[in-house]
Amino acid sequence: MAVSLAGTENAEDRNLEAEMTALGRRARAAAARLADAPTDAKNEALRAAAAALRADAELILAANRRDLATATGRTMTPAMIDRLTLDPRRIEAMAVGLEEVAALPDPVGLIDSVVSRPNGLQIEKVRVPLGVIGIIYESRPNVTADAAALCLKAGNAAILRGGSESAQSSAAILAALARGLEAAGLPADAVQRVPSQDRAAVGLMLRLDQYIDVIIPRGGKSLIERVAAEARIPVLKHLDGICHVYVDKAADLAKARAIVLNAKLRRTGVCGAAETLLVDRPVAASHLVPILADLIAAGCEIRGDAATQALDDRVKPATEEDWSTEYLAPILSVRIVDGVDAAIAHIAAYGSQHTDSIVTEDAAAAERFLARVDSAIVIHNASTQFADGGEFGMGAEIGISTGRLHARGPVGVAELTSYKYRVRGTGQIRP
Amino acid sequence: MAVSLAGTENAEDRNLEAEMTALGRRARAAAARLADAPTDAKNEALRAAAAALRADAELILAANRRDLATATGRTMTPAMIDRLTLDPRRIEAMAVGLEEVAALPDPVGLIDSVVSRPNGLQIEKVRVPLGVIGIIYESRPNVTADAAALCLKAGNAAILRGGSESAQSSAAILAALARGLEAAGLPADAVQRVPSQDRAAVGLMLRLDQYIDVIIPRGGKSLIERVAAEARIPVLKHLDGICHVYVDKAADLAKARAIVLNAKLRRTGVCGAAETLLVDRPVAASHLVPILADLIAAGCEIRGDAATQALDDRVKPATEEDWSTEYLAPILSVRIVDGVDAAIAHIAAYGSQHTDSIVTEDAAAAERFLARVDSAIVIHNASTQFADGGEFGMGAEIGISTGRLHARGPVGVAELTSYKYRVRGTGQIRP
Numbered sequence: 001m002a003v004s005l006a007g008t009e010n011a012e013d014r015n016l017e018a019e020m021t022a023l024g025r026r027a028r029a030a031a032a033r034l035a036d037a038p039t040d041a042k043n044e045a046l047r048a049a050a051a052a053l054r055a056d057a058e059l060i061l062a063a064n065r066r067d068l069a070t071a072t073g074r075t076m077t078p079a080m081i082d083r084l085t086l087d088p089r090r091i092e093a094m095a096v097g098l099e100e101v102a103a104l105p106d107p108v109g110l111i112d113s114v115v116s117r118p119n120g121l122q123i124e125k126v127r128v129p130l131g132v133i134g135i136i137y138e139s140r141p142n143v144t145a146d147a148a149a150l151c152l153k154a155g156n157a158a159i160l161r162g163g164s165e166s167a168q169s170s171a172a173i174l175a176a177l178a179r180g181l182e183a184a185g186l187p188a189d190a191v192q193r194v195p196s197q198d199r200a201a202v203g204l205m206l207r208l209d210q211y212i213d214v215i216i217p218r219g220g221k222s223l224i225e226r227v228a229a230e231a232r233i234p235v236l237k238h239l240d241g242i243c244h245v246y247v248d249k250a251a252d253l254a255k256a257r258a259i260v261l262n263a264k265l266r267r268t269g270v271c272g273a274a275e276t277l278l279v280d281r282p283v284a285a286s287h288l289v290p291i292l293a294d295l296i297a298a299g300c301e302i303r304g305d306a307a308t309q310a311l312d313d314r315v316k317p318a319t320e321e322d323w324s325t326e327y328l329a330p331i332l333s334v335r336i337v338d339g340v341d342a343a344i345a346h347i348a349a350y351g352s353q354h355t356d357s358i359v360t361e362d363a364a365a366a367e368r369f370l371a372r373v374d375s376a377i378v379i380h381n382a383s384t385q386f387a388d389g390g391e392f393g394m395g396a397e398i399g400i401s402t403g404r405l406h407a408r409g410p411v412g413v414a415e416l417t418s419y420k421y422r423v424r425g426t427g428q429i430r431p
Numbered sequence: 432m433a434v435s436l437a438g439t440e441n442a443e444d445r446n447l448e449a450e451m452t453a454l455g456r457r458a459r460a461a462a463a464r465l466a467d468a469p470t471d472a473k474n475e476a477l478r479a480a481a482a483a484l485r486a487d488a489e490l491i492l493a494a495n496r497r498d499l500a501t502a503t504g505r506t507m508t509p510a511m512i513d514r515l516t517l518d519p520r521r522i523e524a525m526a527v528g529l530e531e532v533a534a535l536p537d538p539v540g541l542i543d544s545v546v547s548r549p550n551g552l553q554i555e556k557v558r559v560p561l562g563v564i565g566i567i568y569e570s571r572p573n574v575t576a577d578a579a580a581l582c583l584k585a586g587n588a589a590i591l592r593g594g595s596e597s598a599q600s601s602a603a604i605l606a607a608l609a610r611g612l613e614a615a616g617l618p619a620d621a622v623q624r625v626p627s628q629d630r631a632a633v634g635l636m637l638r639l640d641q642y643i644d645v646i647i648p649r650g651g652k653s654l655i656e657r658v659a660a661e662a663r664i665p666v667l668k669h670l671d672g673i674c675h676v677y678v679d680k681a682a683d684l685a686k687a688r689a690i691v692l693n694a695k696l697r698r699t700g701v702c703g704a705a706e707t708l709l710v711d712r713p714v715a716a717s718h719l720v721p722i723l724a725d726l727i728a729a730g731c732e733i734r735g736d737a738a739t740q741a742l743d744d745r746v747k748p749a750t751e752e753d754w755s756t757e758y759l760a761p762i763l764s765v766r767i768v769d770g771v772d773a774a775i776a777h778i779a780a781y782g783s784q785h786t787d788s789i790v791t792e793d794a795a796a797a798e799r800f801l802a803r804v805d806s807a808i809v810i811h812n813a814s815t816q817f818a819d820g821g822e823f824g825m826g827a828e829i830g831i832s833t834g835r836l837h838a839r840g841p842v843g844v845a846e847l848t849s850y851k852y853r854v855r856g857t858g859q860i861r862p
Contacts (some may be wrong), residue, residue, distance in 0.1 A: 374466070393554075405644070405667075425812040
């Protein structure tokens, strides 16, 4: 590609790079102050930020209307518009979210273990903040408040890069958060936005390894893939949730019907929603037939293998692609399998190591499934929609990690910390 | 660069890529079997591998002599030749190392926490293997056995890429390990070597994200930087150890002398060796003068700031670069500072977040240092050379992580695991 205005572009590139470096440096300085901040100061900042969000509600809604006005000129789906839209109820929910994070226990300073060595050294493993967290997200402006609150509670500075479509809303929300931080005597730089909407800013952010300790991408596959390809910084992956429910031959029918309906349809747009139903062949007639009837009556489209299609003529044929598709919609792929091992093999081949559930009264089959399905969350006799930090008792979460390093499953405030070893001696030297 | 034999090279590239993919696929299959392997089988494999190493000692030494014969034709330092050289004592040490790992507790299956939720769900957080671990290392052939043993104990498959200079030795060691695995009924593919010495093989390995879960690089800065730039797989960083000892004005002189001498000179080639000494100005005359005399008498070169040079005319001038240099040699940089906060600021500016120690009898100064120095290991009144998994009670380690995600400080078998959540219900659906 020829660059006609090379000089200008290079100057712009240099400006953007300088701006991102300055952002990183400020975040690092803020993180050093936050690492030492007392729990009370962090909680006060969160509560003051909640008050500021409520006080600024009209300003935030006006900014959101400007974002929406710009958005209507673009190709956005109704779901995207819905995610972008704020209203007084959603602002109040953000404020309550901040207060809930203030009420959580502070993970920083907790001691994981203490070891006394034969030479007299006392070794403590103590929780410390991760440092600076970069969060890259798409259209939901409320992520600005939710993610910043969790980072702050764990003593981390945050650099947020939201979608351009929510830029005005995010800036207005951030202004309220900054007032909360300042009211508590904490640095406003603890939460910063990448001001540039230039795509190159994300590339620079992914290379700021001197200033950012971890990147958390929240968004679609193309974002996640760009991050994986370009990041020089560790990434906490939040990939898709291709979640399965397996109905075993020893499944209780009433439980199976309730769990499948809930796992698929309670909310179809969450990552813990079931996308594939696997049913053990001996109970295809007894269990799958009423389950299909329930789902179809509730408005769910069914894409099944040949054996499933034979049970109900409203079932559409499933293609190979269906088994690895995250619909996030009222669509379910259904396959009849031969026993728990076949279900485990299907999940190993097509799943995304997120959340998978078995419905059975056979304890041995349940234990086999829980042991052999290699997913962040494995469930016996309950809905996959419990895949949520709140439901796990974490209070709030920044997402569900599908990676295996550092955090797996729900990422709450505890998962946003690291640790260090404090060693106390009396003059020991090593022989 | 023009490629004259493009056709041939492409075919070679394709072969290498196919070979690496096949290696990854075999590792993934082996990891699935190891994840379920009983503790006894893993331990039996380790003990059988130790026996095979002893039985193969002559073969391994012959292979090592071939490596050494090739090495003498290259530009290798005496230290590199020493690291490459095996002898009967080093082979016995490898065998004993395998037996020691067999004797460690199995981290897989340990339950970190159990939560009972108000809705009746029981949520267990249970340790599982990481999966497939890729280890890239330089000349020490014993890493082949040590790293493989730790990976195996934690239920992981390993893909090892050693330096070309140790290729024959590593292949001979690996053959013994494979016999141990097979004797215990475990897949020999649980430990594999990258057979190609082509530099491109490392590049392919760093992109095998479908088959490798984590990369552990062990080597010099150029290796670490290449890995950071190219890896699409999470990396457990093992950067340099620019470790500091700070002698506070309230330091006990005898402790300070013993700790500094040990921290610098016990072994100079380990990452926990001190590289910089910081001394509080009020005790420069009383403490630093005898410490300098001790070090110089023991053959250590001193590079000091102007104030240090004024104390002893054998002190050479330190340059700015010295403060961020990992000598791994009997050389120490020395700086006189004004109090604990100046020491903390120096460490923040020049340290590598590895291991730093304060010598003082002032409890408040010690606590300030332990809280504010942001390193994996912070020590009060003991030598930095305790930075070692064995000294921490972990039994053995694969290295010291200087990253903040997943594992920080010594990486032992527990740090080579991940976790998953096992949820047990009685038919719960989410409201």
